[in-house]
Every structure is written in structure tokens, then in C-alpha cells.
Amino acid sequence: MNSMSEGLTKRQQEVLAFIAEHQQVNEAPPSLREVAAHFGFRSMTAAADHVKALRRKGYLKHRPHQARSLRAVPSPSIPYQPASRARIVDVPIYGCIPAGFADERRQEDVEGCISVDVDTLGVKPSPRTFALEVRGDSMIGRHIMEGDYAILEHGMDPRPGDVVAALIDNESTLKTFVKQRGKPCLKAENPKYPNLIPAQELVIQGVMVALIRKVR
Amino acid sequence: MNSMSEGLTKRQQEVLAFIAEHQQVNEAPPSLREVAAHFGFRSMTAAADHVKALRRKGYLKHRPHQARSLRAVPSPSIPYQPASRARIVDVPIYGCIPAGFADERRQEDVEGCISVDVDTLGVKPSPRTFALEVRGDSMIGRHIMEGDYAILEHGMDPRPGDVVAALIDNESTLKTFVKQRGKPCLKAENPKYPNLIPAQELVIQGVMVALIRKVR
DNA sequence: CAATATACTGTTCAAATGAACAGTATGAGT
DNA sequence: ACTCATACTGTTCATTTGAACAGTATATTG
Numbered sequence: 034m035n036s037m038s039e040g041l042t043k044r045q046q047e048v049l050a051f052i053a054e055h056q057q058v059n060e061a062p063p064s065l066r067e068v069a070a071h072f073g074f075r076s077m078t079a080a081a082d083h084v085k086a087l088r089r090k091g092y093l094k095h096r097p098h099q100a101r102s103l104r105a106v107p108s109p110s111i112p113y114q115p116a117s118r119a120r121i122v123d124v125p126i127y128g129c130i131p132a133g134f135a136d137e138r139r140q141e142d143v144e145g146c147i148s149v150d151v152d153t154l155g156v157k158p159s160p161r162t163f164a165l166e167v168r169g170d171s172m173i174g175r176h177i178m179e180g181d182y183a184i185l186e187h188g189m190d191p192r193p194g195d196v197v198a199a200l201i202d203n204e205s206t207l208k209t210f211v212k213q214r215g216k217p218c219l220k221a222e223n224p225k226y227p228n229l230i231p232a233q234e235l236v237i238q239g240v241m242v243a244l245i246r247k248v249r
Numbered sequence: 250m251n252s253m254s255e256g257l258t259k260r261q262q263e264v265l266a267f268i269a270e271h272q273q274v275n276e277a278p279p280s281l282r283e284v285a286a287h288f289g290f291r292s293m294t295a296a297a298d299h300v301k302a303l304r305r306k307g308y309l310k311h312r313p314h315q316a317r318s319l320r321a322v323p324s325p326s327i328p329y330q331p332a333s334r335a336r337i338v339d340v341p342i343y344g345c346i347p348a349g350f351a352d353e354r355r356q357e358d359v360e361g362c363i364s365v366d367v368d369t370l371g372v373k374p375s376p377r378t379f380a381l382e383v384r385g386d387s388m389i390g391r392h393i394m395e396g397d398y399a400i401l402e403h404g405m406d407p408r409p410g411d412v413v414a415a416l417i418d419n420e421s422t423l424k425t426f427v428k429q430r431g432k433p434c435l436k437a438e439n440p441k442y443p444n445l446i447p448a449q450e451l452v453i454q455g456v457m458v459a460l461i462r463k464v465r
Numbered sequence: 466c467a468a469t470a471t472a473c474t475g476t477t478c479a480a481a482t483g484a485a486c487a488g489t490a491t492g493a494g495t
Numbered sequence: 496a497c498t499c500a501t502a503c504t505g506t507t508c509a510t511t512t513g514a515a516c517a518g519t520a521t522a523t524t525g
Contacts, residue, residue: 061277064482066482074502075505082502086501095483100482101317176393240465243461243464248459280513281514292473294476294515298473314512315513316512468525470521471521473518473520474518474520475516476518477515477516478515482509483510485509487505492499494498
């Protein structure tokens with residue numbers, strides 16, 4: 034009977050996309066008349082019918098008799114859909130991370146927050162995730178620029194080639210983790226900084242899992 | 250005169266908190282009657298008056314004559330402010346964007362979604378925002394690597410130096426937008442690709458506003 | 466004291482809005 | 496041929512809802 038129980042027609046996709054988009058752009062879902070107006074329907078029943086079909090198929094929810102209560106149900110096929118809140122973590126941006134990391138994360142050091150989607154970045158949400166604003170060009174060889182935000186995970190085991198944050202001269206600095214003759218070392222990715230530092234002397238604060246760059 | 254121009258009375262704080270909370274819990278702001286009912290007001294004018302005061306003081310916004318359009322304005326001074334409503338949008342990732350961009354966004358071309366926090370990236374959520382997975386190393390001079398996700402805004406006016414996506418050989422490609430003797434041109438940021446293409450022959454599909462890189 | 470902001474009651478109006486009813490037309494499936 | 500989902504037009508109804516008007520009472524301030 035329900036040959037289309039899962040699939041959506043092109044028109045239904047359009048309507049669903051408009052509703053989800055409207056919700057994002059206008060910060061409120063559209064009324065049925067607004068849906069009709071957007072598509073040029075001269076009857077709001079047309080919009081109501083589509084909404085009804087989308088509800089039946091599970092793509093929309095609403096509260097009966099309540100204005101602007103349409104809600105797109107989470108589904109990977111809908112762009113502009115508000116991501117479910119569980120997936121989003123607010124990652125604190127530290128200017129510099131003092132030695133005793135996990136024990137004593139002081140709010141004074143937090144310079145702001147970055148919200149990231151853990152699915153997008155492929156990280157598991159954890160309180161050990163943090164961000165660092167990149168200073169200097171010591172990692173330019175890995176195409177990490179000044180002003181970039183590095184998302185790091187504390188407590189991960191670094192593998193050779195990973196970018197890590199280490200506390201050097203009381204500043205958190207990004208380096209590449211390498212093994213030199215079996216010994217773990219840190220090196221900068223810029224010929225200007227040829228130093229190779231034995232890692233065991235340092236505290237590795239986190240392994241970079243993602244990078245975010247704002248442009249313009 | 251306006252001795253309270255910034256501060257809120259206890260009652261106003263309560264009302265504001267209820268509205269912000271209702272927005273979170275019920276996924277929609279309350280109507281004036283719901284506000285009145287919650288506080289036991291026998292008249293909705295009481296609720297309307299409070300909302301009016303909160304609007305005047307800049308803590309609330311609304312769209313006149315629109316149902317459930319109350320919005321708490323982000324403000325650090327509000328003790329309540331649950332999760333400060335970071336605005337996350339799912340941006341579609343296009344493998345390649347065919348010529349008629351805005352007209353025909355086909356779902357078939359969407360390869361997935363990236364969730365970004367618009368506040369973090371400093372972009373406004375718009376249906377014209379999209380993401381592109383970077384292919385090749387033609388923009389390595391700008392430290393954009395293969396596999397990076399470029400977040401682009403369609404319809405922006407590119408300024409010289411901006412990274413833009415253009416449709417070349419039926420593929421969306423990133424280039425730097427420059428002006429050569431007054432003429433807009435596109436150039437790759439890699440000595441291997443010395444081409445300089447006059448921009449007027451091409452469709453510029455978007456201006457890069459942010460970059461996301463997954464590591465590991 | 467007068468003016469003003471707060472904090473309400475009680476009522477009314479009109480616009481915004483969801484929902485329903487009665488149709489028309491098309492195409493797919495049985 | 497018959498049913499059913501889709502995709503609409505056109506209309507009407509009832510509710511929801513924002514907004515306004517007319518009051519009352521208290522506290523604050525110049």
C-alpha cells in the first residue's frame with residue numbers, strides 16, 4: 034500500500050527543504066500560508082497537504098493547533114537542518130595551557146569557545162577536547178597558519194607524524210611528533226626552527242584532530 | 250528617568266528566564282498567554298507588559314503580529330541563557346556544482362553534511378552557504394590541502410586575494426581572485442599551475458569564508 | 466506633588482493561523 | 496476499471512494569538 038513510505042517526491046523534498054531552511058534563516062518555522070506563498074500556491078491546502086504527507090512519512094513533526102510549530106525531524110538528507118544538540122560540543126579555546134592540565138583548567142585562560150560537530154570532525158565528544166589558537170608559523174610545513182584554530186584531544190597516544198601541543202617555555206606550542214632512532218621527539222615544520230626536542234622532557238598536552246580556519 | 254535602562258527587575262528576569270527556557274525545552278518560544286498562564290496572571294496584558302519592557306531594554310526581540318516570534322537576545326548579563334543558543338547549521342557538501350547554482354541544487358550532488366557553528370566561523374547562515382571538498386594541491390600556496398573542506402558563500406562579491414570557487418571544465422575548483430591590470434582573474438596558488446584565467450569567462454560560485462580540516 | 470516605571474485585572478478587536486470540506490486533474494499500481 | 500497518492504484551487508470556520516484600551520495600586524524620583 035504505502036509504496037512511498039520512505040521516499041519523498043521532488044515537490045515534497047522542496048517543501049521540506051524550504052521549511053528546514055526557513056527555520057534556520059528566519060529563526061522560526063514558516064506558517065502554512067508562508068509555505069503556500071513561497072511556492073506560489075493559491076491555496077494553503079496545497080501546503081497543508083504536503084505538510085501532512087511529510088508528517089505521515091516521518092519527516093516533520095508539529096503540535097496541533099499551535100502556530101509555527103513545524104519541526105523537521107533529523108535526517109541526513111536535509112541540508113540546513115539544525116544539528117541535534119547532542120553532537121555539538123563547545124570547545125574552549127586556551128591561549129596557553131599551564132602544566133597541570135586536566136586537573137586545573139582555569140576559566141581565566143579560556144579565550145572563547147568554538148562549537149564543533151563531533152561527527153563532522155570525527156572526534157568523540159570528550160571533556161578533554163580543547164582548541165588552541167595557532168601562533169607563529171612554526172607549523173607552516175604542515176599548512177597550519179597563524180590564527181588557525183587547532184582542535185586537540187588530550188590524553189591521546191600520539192603516533193609518529195601527528196601534530197601535538199606541548200608545553201615549551203610555559204607556552205603551548207604545536208609540533209610534529211616523530212621518532213628519531215626509537216626515541217620520541219618533537220620537531221617544528223619550518224626550516225627556520227630546526228630544533229628537535231626529545232619528547233620525554235616535555236608534557237604533551239594533546240593531539241591535533243582537526244583544524245578550523247576563518248577567512249575574510 | 251531611565252534608572253533601570255539596563256537592569257532588570259526580579260520579575261522581568263523571571264519572565265525572560267521562562268521564555269528562554271521554554272524556547273529550549275519546547276523548541277519554540279511561548280505565546281503571551283502561555284507566559285501569563287505560567288505565572289498565574291489572569292490577564293495576558295501582564296505578560297505583554299513584561300515582554301514590552303524586556304523588548305525596550307533590549308533583551309527580547311520579536312516580529313510584530315507574528316505568533317511565537319519571541320527571541321531572547323544573546324547577552325552575557327543574563328544569568329539564565331541556557332547554552333547561549335549557538336547556531337549550528339548543516340552545510341551541504343557538494344562534490345561539484347553544476348552551472349545553474351541557486352536554481353538547481355540537486356540532492357544527488359550532495360555528498361554529505363558538515364555542521365558548523367556560524368558564530369564561530371563568523372558567517373551568517375544562508376541557503377547560499379555550502380562546502381566543497383578540496384581536490385588537488387592547486388591552492389597549496391594558501392595552505393589549503395587536499396581533503397580540506399572549504400566553506401563558501403555564494404553570491405558574495407569577491408575581493409582581490411579572496412579564495413573563490415569557479416566552475417572550470419565542469420568541476421568546481423578553488424582559485425585566488427586577483428586583479429591584473431584592472432581585470433579580474435583567477436590564479437592557482439601552486440607554481441605547477443601557472444595559469445591565469447580571465448574571470449569574466451567563468452562562473453564564480455562562491456567565496457571561501459572558512460576552512461575545516463580533519464586530521465588523523 | 467506630578468511624573469514615571471512597575472505590576473497587575475478585565476475586556477475587546479482583529480490579524481494570524483491551523484484545520485476542514487468540496488472539488489479537479491494526473492499518474493501509478495492492482 | 497478501480498483505487499490511491501499526489502498536487503493542486505477555492506472557501507469557510509474556529510482557535511490561537513498579538514495588540515490595544517481602560518483601569519487599579521505601589522514604589523521611586525525629581
